[in-house]
Structure formats: structure tokens, C-alpha cells
Amino acid sequence: MSPEPAARPAQLLLSVADLHVAYGKAEVVHGISMDVRAGEFVVVLGRNGAGKTTLLNAISCLIPKRSGSVHFAGRDLSHATARQAVQAGIVQVLEGHRVFHTLSVEDNLLIGTYAHHPRGDRSKLERIYTMFPEMAERRHQMASRLSGGQQQILAVAQGVIGDPRLLILDEPSGGLAPIVIDRILDVASQLCRQGLAILLVEQLVDKALRHAHYGYLVETGRIAGADTALALRQGDLLHRVYLGGRAPAPEKETAP
Numbered sequence: 001m002s003p004e005p006a007a008r009p010a011q012l013l014l015s016v017a018d019l020h021v022a023y024g025k026a027e028v029v030h031g032i033s034m035d036v037r038a039g040e041f042v043v044v045l046g047r048n049g050a051g052k053t054t055l056l057n058a059i060s061c062l063i064p065k066r067s068g069s070v071h072f073a074g075r076d077l078s079h080a081t082a083r084q085a086v087q088a089g090i091v092q093v094l095e096g097h098r099v100f101h102t103l104s105v106e107d108n109l110l111i112g113t114y115a116h117h118p119r120g121d122r123s124k125l126e127r128i129y130t131m132f133p134e135m136a137e138r139r140h141q142m143a144s145r146l147s148g149g150q151q152q153i154l155a156v157a158q159g160v161i162g163d164p165r166l167l168i169l170d171e172p173s174g175g176l177a178p179i180v181i182d183r184i185l186d187v188a189s190q191l192c193r194q195g196l197a198i199l200l201v202e203q204l205v206d207k208a209l210r211h212a213h214y215g216y217l218v219e220t221g222r223i224a225g226a227d228t229a230l231a232l233r234q235g236d237l238l239h240r241v242y243l244g245g246r247a248p249a250p251e252k253e254t255a256p
């Protein structure tokens with residue numbers, strides 16, 4: 001669980017200013033400003049279609065920005081390519097457990113090291129197998145033979161092995177069993193304590209806030225509120241903005 005500090009760490013890692021993102025003529029992110037501090041666990045919450053994935057994809061330079069700026073660890077990534085963002089230390093685990101089904105677990109992991117080592121860096125594997133023993137046991141299995149939950153853990157491990165400074169996770173729970181998201185949030189918190197910053201989008205609001213330090217609420221492409229995770233859990237902003245005034249939906253059990 002997070003220490004839920006009263007004050008945010010001082011050192012800025014990611015700084016997003018007045019970001020606008022559009023698909024063709026349709027703008028869906030309308031001037032978002034936000035930041036993530038070094039070693040901070042930040043969650044982005046919002047209803048379906050609010051623009052959360054679009055925001056994350058623009059930060060990690062997977063899609064172009066219409067205007068605004070993204071600065072990361074002293075670099076201006078406003079016009080950077082996805083590869084430059086990865087090389088700067090931003091790694092995003094995409095929505096849905098996307099791994100290469102026809103490759104082994106180990107080969108999937110090695111792909112996560114390609115940005116820094118074109119032939120794959122095997123020296124990184126042992127640390128990952130220690131952190132994810134369920135992947136060590138299955139290292140020679142085809143990814144297609146893993147369950148959905150195991151594939152999601154592999155996708156996260158593939159992100160972690162690239163030694164990011166900011167790990168972005170887009171809805172890791174995505175229809176999987178609660179035990180999977182618990183495992184991923186525990187690993188994320190552990191990494192955070194070691195100095196990694198986490199930017200998480202998650203529909204399991206309560207679980208996410210229990211692990212995060214700070215949270216932003218996104219509503220139709222704008223920041224509708226931001227506060228410490230503790231204040232968001234205790235206040236009514238979340239109900240008003242995210243849940244439209246209704247009581248929060250129970251975090252239902254889903255099949256693996």
C-alpha cells in the first residue's frame with residue numbers, strides 16, 4: 001500500500017502543459033495540464049471515452065499532439081517519436097494484454113530490452129524472473145499458452161525490463177480476475193518504492209487509489225479535478241465528477 005504522503009515529491013519528472021489531441025478534426029483532449037513527480041504513483045481516472053488512453057498515447061508519443069507540450073526528465077518530447085520517448089525512459093503497457101503469441105515468454109521479455117540493446121539484453125532477465133516468479137516458471141512456454149492474466153503480467157514485465165523511469169499502465173485490470181490487478185498493483189507499488197514513477201489508468205477506482213499517491217480526474221478531455229489519493233478517496237469530487245453523482249459501482253469479480 002502507498003504511504004499516501006501529504007505533500008507531493010518536489011522533483012518534476014513528467015510535465016504536460018495545455019495538451020490538445022485530435023483524431024482528424026475531432027479534438028478529444030482539450031488542454032490538459034498535469035505532472036508526475038520522480039518516484040510518484042499517479043492515477044488517471046475517468047469514465048469510458050473521457051480521453052484517458054488518448055492522453056497516455058500522446059504522452060508516450062504514440063500519437064501526435066495537436067498543440068501543447070510534454071517535457072520529461074529535462075527533455076522536450078512535444079514533437080518526439082515513440083522511439084525517442086522510450087529512449088528517454090517512458091514505457092507504456094498498452095490497453096489489453098498485448099504480447100507476441102507465437103514467441104516464448106523469454107523472447108517476449110527480451111523484446112522489452114530492444115530499445116537499448118538491438119539484440120536483446122539477457123542480463124536483465126534474472127531480475128525480472130525474481131520479481132515475476134510466475135514468468136520464470138513459464139519462460140520457455142509460448143505466450144499463447146498463458147492465461148489472459150498471465151499475458152497481462154507478461155506485458156507488464158516486458159515494460160519493466162526496459163528499465164523505464166516512468167511506467168505507464170493503461171487499464172491493466174481489463175476484464176481479468178481481481179487477483180491479476182492486485183498482483184500488478186503490488187508490483188507497481190514495489191517498483192515505485194525503488195524510485196520508478198507510475199502513471200496508471202484504471203477503472204477499479206478504489207484499488208487504484210489505495211496504491212496511488214496522487215490522482216487526476218478526466219472528464220470529456222479536460223482535467224476536472226486533482227488531489228492526493230487519500231483526499232480523493234475521502235472527498236466527494238470523485239462521486240461528483242467520475243460517477244456523475246451516483247454511488248460507486250462495486251468492483252465486480254471477473255473471470256480470469
Ligand SMILES: Nc1ncnc2c1ncn2[C@@H]1O[C@H](COP(=O)(O)OP(=O)(O)OP(=O)(O)O)[C@@H](O)[C@H]1O
Nearest residue numbers: 023026028046047048049050051052053054055171
Ligand atoms: N483512433 C481513434 N479515432 C477516432 N476517435 C477515437 C480514436 N480513439 C479514440 N477515439 C475517441 O476519442 C474519445 C476518447 O477515447 P479514449 O480511448 O481516449 O477514451 P478512454 O478514456 O481511454 O476510454 P475507455 O475508458 O473506454 O478506455 C472517444 O470518444 C473515442 O471514441
Ligand SMILES: [Mg+2]
Nearest residue numbers: 052053054095
Ligand atoms: Mg482507454
